[in-house]
Amino acid sequence: MERKIVGFHLDEEKHWVAELDCGHNQHVRHNPPWSNRPWVTTEKGRAKVIGRTLKCKKCDTGAPRDNP
Numbered sequence: 001m002e003r004k005i006v007g008f009h010l011d012e013e014k015h016w017v018a019e020l021d022c023g024h025n026q027h028v029r030h031n032p033p034w035s036n037r038p039w040v041t042t043e044k045g046r047a048k049v050i051g052r053t054l055k056c057k058k059c060d061t062g063a064p065r066d067n068p
């Protein structure tokens with residue numbers, strides 16, 4: 001299910017995590033060639049994708065919210 005990005009935070013290993021409007025979190029790493037997301041490396045890049053959607057696998061499986 002497609003969900004909108006509403007924010008970001010760093011996890012304990014300093015990897016960027018997208019906060020989705022459904023209450024789930026999803027890592028958004030830039031790790032070419034497997035994950036090509038150069039926008040995640042800068043504050044300006046992350047700000048530009050607020051409101052865009054990501055496929056939320058947790059919604060697809062009915063997982064509880066990460067952010068109550």
